[in-house]
Amino acid sequence: MLPAVKQEIVAAIAAALARVGALPAGAAPAIALERPKVAAHGDLSCNIAMQLARTLKKNPRELAAAIVADLNAQPRGTIDAAELAGPGFINLRLARAAKLRAVTEILARGDDFGRAAPGSAGALMVEFVSANPTGPLHVGHGRQGALGDALAALFEARGHAVTREFYYNDAGAQIANLAVSVQARCRGLAPGDPGWPEAAYNGDYIADIAADFLARKTVRAADIEVAASGDADDLDSIRRFAVAYLRHEQDIDLRTFGVRFDNYYLESSLYADGKVEEAVAALAAAGKTYEEGGALWLRSTEYGDDKDRVMRKSDGSYTYFVPDVAYHIAKWRRGFARVVNVQGSDHHGTIARVRAGLQAAGLGVPAGYPDYLLHKMVTVMKGGAEVKISKRAGSYVTLRDLIEMAGGGAGAAELARGRDAVRFFLISRKADTEFVFDVDLALKTTDENPVYYVQYAHARIASVLRAWDPQWAARRGVLGAADLSPLAHERELALAQALAEFPEVVAGAARDLAPHDLAFYVRDIAAAFHALYNERELRVLAAAEEVKMARLALYAATAQVVRSALAILGVSAPEQM
RNA sequence: GCGCCCGUAGCUCAGUGGAUAGAGUAUUGGCCUCCGAAGCCAAGGGUCGCGCGUUCGACUCGCGCCGGGCGCGCCA
Numbered sequence: 001m002l003p004a005v006k007q008e009i010v011a012a013i014a015a016a017l018a019r020v021g022a023l024p025a026g027a028a029p030a031i032a033l034e035r036p037k038v039a040a041h042g043d044l045s046c047n048i049a050m051q052l053a054r055t056l057k058k059n060p061r062e063l064a065a066a067i068v069a070d071l072n073a074q075p076r077g078t079i080d081a082a083e084l085a086g087p088g089f090i091n092l093r094l095a096r097a098a099k100l101r102a103v104t105e106i107l108a109r110g111d112d113f114g115r116a117a118p119g120s121a122g123a124l125m126v127e128f129v130s131a132n133p134t135g136p137l138h139v140g141h142g143r144q145g146a147l148g149d150a151l152a153a154l155f156e157a158r159g160h161a162v163t164r165e166f167y168y169n170d171a172g173a174q175i176a177n178l179a180v181s182v183q184a185r186c187r188g189l190a191p192g193d194p195g196w197p198e199a200a201y202n203g204d205y206i207a208d209i210a211a212d213f214l215a216r217k218t219v220r221a222a223d224i225e226v227a228a229s230g231d232a233d234d235l236d237s238i239r240r241f242a243v244a245y246l247r248h249e250q251d252i253d254l255r256t257f258g259v260r261f262d263n264y265y266l267e268s269s270l271y272a273d274g275k276v277e278e279a280v281a282a283l284a285a286a287g288k289t290y291e292e293g294g295a296l297w298l299r300s301t302e303y304g305d306d307k308d309r310v311m312r313k314s315d316g317s318y319t320y321f322v323p324d325v326a327y328h329i330a331k332w333r334r335g336f337a338r339v340v341n342v343q344g345s346d347h348h349g350t351i352a353r354v355r356a357g358l359q360a361a362g363l364g365v366p367a368g369y370p371d372y373l374l375h376k377m378v379t380v381m382k383g384g385a386e387v388k389i390s391k392r393a394g395s396y397v398t399l400r401d402l403i404e405m406a407g408g409g410a411g412a413a414e415l416a417r418g419r420d421a422v423r424f425f426l427i428s429r430k431a432d433t434e435f436v437f438d439v440d441l442a443l444k445t446t447d448e449n450p451v452y453y454v455q456y457a458h459a460r461i462a463s464v465l466r467a468w469d470p471q472w473a474a475r476r477g478v479l480g481a482a483d484l485s486p487l488a489h490e491r492e493l494a495l496a497q498a499l500a501e502f503p504e505v506v507a508g509a510a511r512d513l514a515p516h517d518l519a520f521y522v523r524d525i526a527a528a529f530h531a532l533y534n535e536r537e538l539r540v541l542a543a544a545e546e547v548k549m550a551r552l553a554l555y556a557a558t559a560q561v562v563r564s565a566l567a568i569l570g571v572s573a574p575e576q577m
Numbered sequence: 578g579c580g581c582c583c584g585u586a587g588c589u590c591a592g593u594g595g596a597u598a599g600a601g602u603a604u605u606g607g608c609c610u611c612c613g614a615a616g617c618c619a620a621g622g623g624u625c626g627c628g629c630g631u632u633c634g635a636c637u638c639g640c641g642c643c644g645g646g647c648g649c650g651c652c653a
Contacts, residue, residue: 038596047595050633060633086596087633132653172653295651306580306649313651320653348581349648376582376646429590432582434646436589441602447615450601456615464612508593520591523600534608534617541612577615 001033001044001094002102002500008078009033009092013046016070022052022063033092042083042091043099043497049088060088099493100484102500106557107480114503114564116159123335124160126152128342129254129261130167133246134178135203137253139378139437140344142399145259146426146570147375148342150515153568158510163336166261167327170243171268172320177201178246179239185210186232209245213238221247222264253400258419258570270323270330279326279361280311280318288360303356321350325357332358332365339370340513345432348374373513375431382439397439405439406449420571424451427569428519450523454562455574457526460533461559462575464540468552482553486546491532492554498528499561506568515569522565529558 001009010031017023036045049064056063064084071082071090081093106113128148131141152162169175181200189195191202200206212219216230219241226244229237254260270276280296283289288299294314301308311322331339351372358365380387380397387397399422404410406425407418428450429435465472487493501521509517532538540551563573 032593034593034595036596037599041596045595050595053633089596169653174653293651297651310651315651317651319651324653344647345582346647347653350653351581374582433590434583438589441589448602452615453601456613460613460616467612512593516591520600527600530616531618533612534614536611539612577613 001098001497001504002105003503005078005094005098005101005500006033008098009044012071012074012077012079013048013067013090016067016074017048017052019070020063020066022049022056022058022067036091041085041089043094044092045085046090046092047088049090053088064088064090096485096488096493099500100487100496103484103487103496103554103557104480106499106502106560107476107553110476110560111564113560114506115157118156118159119161120159121155122160122337123163124155125163125165125331125336125339126155126342127165127167127331127339128152129259130169130343131250132169132172132174133243133250134174134201135246136205137250137399139380139397139399139402142257142402142422143375143378143426144342144344145254145257145399146423147373147431147515149259150427150518150569151340151342151373151510151513153570154506154510154515154518157506157568163263164259164261165263165265168247168264168266168268169320170266171271171323175239175243178206178242179235181206182210182213182238182242183232183235186214186238205249209242212245213241219244219248222251222261253398253403256403256415256419257399258423265327265330267323267327270326275326275330276318276323279322279329279357282329282361282363283311283325283357286360286362298357298360300353300356300360303352303359305352305356309353309356321353321357324350324354325361328354328358328370329361329363329365332363332369340373341370342373342375345374345376348372371513373431376434378426379434379436380439381436387439402437402439416572420451420455421449423570424454424519425449427515430514430516450519451571452577453530454522454526454566455572455577457529458559458562458566458573459575459577461529461555461562464555465552465559466575467541468548472556476556479549479553479556482549483546484550484553486550487554489532489535489538491528491535491538492551495525495528495532495558496554498525499557502561502565518565518568522562522569525558525562525565 010033013031031046031048033044033046036042049067050060052058053060053063061084068082068084068090071079076095078095078098079092080095083091085091126148128151129137129141129145131137137145149164152164155162177197177199178201180197184195184197184200185207190207191200213228214230214232216228218225218227221244224244224247226240228241231237280289283298288302289311290297290299295310296312297308298311299308309321310319312318328339355367355369358369359367382397403415403418403422405418406421407414407416409415425437469475487496505518505521509515538551540548540555543551559573566573
């Protein structure tokens with residue numbers, strides 16, 4: 001229900017508690033309201049009597065009976081009736097006007113409905129995808145892109161100024177590996193040949209990079225431009241070219257997927273700017289390091305880690321987690337009091353390490369910093385068998401493949417359709433459950449993707465509104481002023497009540513780092529709409545004028561909520577399909 | 578072996594400690610002279626992995642098992 005309606009009801013119950021002498025001294029009770037699963041149990045249910053019975057040492061049913069009697073003795077307002085049920089539930093029926101209030105508010109606030117004022121909450125960063133530039137983005141990155149972008153949009157809806165950031169590990173051993181792989185291809189070698197590097201990446205795309213490098217092409221990524229020297233002996237040039245090439249490829253796929261980043265942060269810059277050395281110095285100055293076996297260690301066990309960690313290897317280079325700590329110190333210093341990192345659950349072991357490093361540095365970073373949203377990997381099934389995701393073997397389904405397959409082609413319209421289907425599908429699962437993505441099924445039955453069910457509801461509404469007035473968008477004010485009292489059918493009231501929950505759903509999904517809640521919610525809205533639409537007696541255009549206007553208002557409000565929810569999920573809301 | 582996560586309908590998955598555990602899909606049967614049938618209505622389908630606890634009340638919380646995933650590098 002609308003926050004305003006909820007406040008009124010909670011206040012009414014609190015007043016009733018006071019009148020029947022059920023308020024315990026001191027602590028104010030938290031009055032929780034929930035929606036019963038069974039319609040016969042009313043619109044709302046409150047278990048406060050059972051909660052209080054314990055501390056008051058009273059019979060919960062008797063207490064509830066007193067509260068019910070008191071509520072029913074009050075003048076009719078938001079609450080139409082109260083009744084006692086079960087072991088002490090207080091079931092409430094809402095006045096029709098209270099159920100319909102959301103429709104008016106939605107039409108008045110438009111895109112702002114359910115959203116907090118921009119800037120009303122603090123600056124926040126969501127870091128996600130952060131794929132190594134050693135190959136194309138795969139399905140797992142797609143899950144992360146869909147999750148991270150939706151999460152960022154949820155925070156924006158809650159009033160945060162959100163920075164979407166992509167961290168590039170462009171300085172480690174895997175990059176050296178990439179360079180060696182491309183170099184081998186430049187020399188005409190292929191996987192399996194004598195002299196082919198042991199740990200090389202075997203995918204065909206490596207050969208493509210080599211060909212462009214030898215052809216002295218120039219590649220451009222988000223903020224860099226690299227010209228190939230064409231010299232197969234120049235490993236440094238190969239490395240820079242290959243990284244830029246793959247960043248470029250990833251950029252294209254991300255754009256196709258509708259995911260944009262505000263900032264790309266390069267691991268190499270942490271070395272160049274001296275931030276890695278700074279972090280090491282801070283840890284050493286705090287007395288949290290020691291030398292052993294020619295290596296420098298961090299006493300991370302003092303901060304909950306399983307074992308102490310090597311920071312600087314005996315060969316003088318740093319382990320990956322040192323720049324990681326330096327990076328998070330930089331995030332904190334950049335003013336992000338809250339950071340959420342979206343990562344695959346295979347990296348969960350690093351969480352304790354990074355947090356320990358931040359604590360040990362003694363810079364005043366809070367203990368739980370940063371937050372993590374971990375997700376399980378996607379198992380891709382193709383032809384009845386699992387496709388193992390392996391960059392080295394080069395055998396995996398890329399994000400781009402998936403978008404093209406789901407959309408039925410590589411044209412702009414097909415890509416847009418594929419993007420909607422894949423994003424909605426990937427967001428429709430709780431992050432920490434694994435799920436099986438059957439490529440053949442996605443290819444064969446694209447129309448069964450729930451996204452079309454939701455989009456279809458939006459297109460249907462638009463169709464009716466167009467039939468009413470081709471210029472309907474300009475007449476939203478008329479609909480917003482409509483008298484809603486003709487809306488009395490059970491399905492109409494159910495839909496209106498579901499629409500009223502949008503602000504709470506957004507707030508809950510942001511709080512719980514659970515974008516899938518919003519996907520399920522908007523599906524439910526579409527279901528409530530389709531059910532109503534199919535009731536012959538609820539047809540709109542043929543109804544009497546007052547009835548027609550009230551129903552059009554409900555339709556327009558439904559379209560608004562569907563559009564707002566899909567926008568957060570990064571999915572389009574077409575007016576025609 | 579230790580740590581984290583998961584186990585719910587044939588399959589894919591929802592389920593802030595509440596009442597009779599839900600949806601999609603698949604199967605079966607209905608609904609277009611009427612605003613978009615990419616839709617609606619209905620039926621069948623369950624030992625919520627197993628056991629013991631906490632609670633007025635457990636799919637939900639705790640402990641122990643069983644099964645699966647991931648992590649336990651001077652790799653990232």
